Amino acid sequence: MTGRHFELGLNSFGDVASDGDGMLSDAETVRLLIEEVQLAEDVGLDIFSVGEHYREGQVDSASAVLLAAMSGVTDRIRLGTAVTVLSTNDPVRLFHEFSTLDAASNGRAQLVLGRASATESFPLFGYEIAEYEHLFEEKLELFLQLRRGGPTTWSGSTRPALTGQTLHPRLSEGGIPTWIGVGGSPDSVVRAARHGLPLMMAIIGGKPQRFSGNVQLYERALDQFGHAPQPIGQHSLGLVAPTDDEARELWWESWQPVVKTIASERGFYAPTRERYAMELDTGALFVGSPETVARKIATVAQDLHLSRFDLKYDLLGLSKAARAQTIDLFGREVAPMVNDLLTKEAPHA
Structure with a gap:
């Protein structure tokens, strides 16, 4: 990382925001996201990514349209x-959407593909959760073949066969940068390495350094499969404010009810103040002043061999003002500070 630009971006799951009068509508939140990407560009951030969910309170169900x-x-x-649920997408339709986006944006489209941590898309689109692994593996093989360009001949069990099919619009040379998103599964890490694809780690709880074993596995597997080193990224949640105290209180107000709901659904830990403090100090929440957040990012970047860090800045009910403040401070203050710390090989915070 020393001497070269470290990429910083924002992730949104389309979480509905609030203002002084209460919660925004879904449509207002969609329009807000379009305003927020303009701010992200203005403050110099590298990438803006949108997830794919089908839940109350999230409006990212058509990410290609939004992008x-x-x-x-x-x-x-x-x-x-951040991420596209490939298992319940048609790879041909996905290619068409993103080759069109890539053309319209003059080569700025990217993808992170994943199996899904939230599985609402399976019943919605008529897929069996029992086919979770098979669907992803087969569809990934097809998508990567399509991405390479040229006439495609393919057959499998997840969609109709293709015989010498050429898709349009064609991709420019190099194709769409495509990452594999993982939540900690070693099998997913090895899959990314087998295909020679960059790795995006979703680290949303606990000490980020616990993923160091996955990083080592990925780097060894890349070498064993004969691939060159590939970028490694991290996706985590957070908020930036002028002071640590302000940031921590702002995030707690929205984070606590969201985690309480998820905990009841998935058996996660209860969102206590003590556990919250642990996540802030040594865990996966990047919440604080610009200096606090920058030093924490620089530390995990060194420990996990990262070349990219994406901050999920939106959270259900978080105010428009807090979201805008995070974007502004993350681009204007955190990003240059992180690059400066990494260039100087600063000691861990």
Whole structure:
């Protein structure tokens, strides 16, 4: 990382925001996201990514459409996903959507592909959760074949066969940068290495350094499969404010009810103040002043061999003002500070 630019971006799951009068509507939140990507570009961030969910309170169910709207109001910032649930997508349709986005945005489209941590798309689109692994593996093989370009001949069990099919619009040389998103599964790490694809680690709880074993596995597997080293990224949640105290209180107000709901659904830990403090100090929440957040990012970047860090800045009910403040401070203050710390090989915070 020393001497070269470390990439910093924002992730949104389309979480509905609030203002002084209460919660925004879904449509207002969609329009807010288009405003926020403009701010992200203005403050110099590298990439803005949108997830894919089908839950109450989230409006990212058509990420390709949303990213296309964003491409029309930006010029430089790259536009990606965080993540696309490939298992319940048609690879041919996905290719068409993102080759079109790539053309419209002048080569700024990116993808992070994943199996899904939230599985609402399986019943919604008529897929069996029992086919979770098979669907992803087969569809990934097809998508990567399509991405390479040229006539495609393919057959499998997850969609109709293709015989010498050429898709349009064609991709420019190099194709769409495609990452594999993982939540900690060693099998997923090895899959990314087998295909020679960059690795995006979703680290949303606990000490980020516990993923160091996955990083070592990935780097060894890349070498064993005969691939060159690939970028490693991290996705985590957080908020930036002028002071640590302000940031911590702002995030707690929205984070606590969200985690309480998730905990009841998935058996996660209860969102106590004590556990919250632990996540802030040594865990996966990047919440604080610009200096606090920058030093924490620089530390994990060194420990996990990262070349990219994406901050999920939106959270259900978080105010428009807090979101805008995070974007502004993350781009104007955190990003240059992180690059400065990494260039100087600063000691861990």
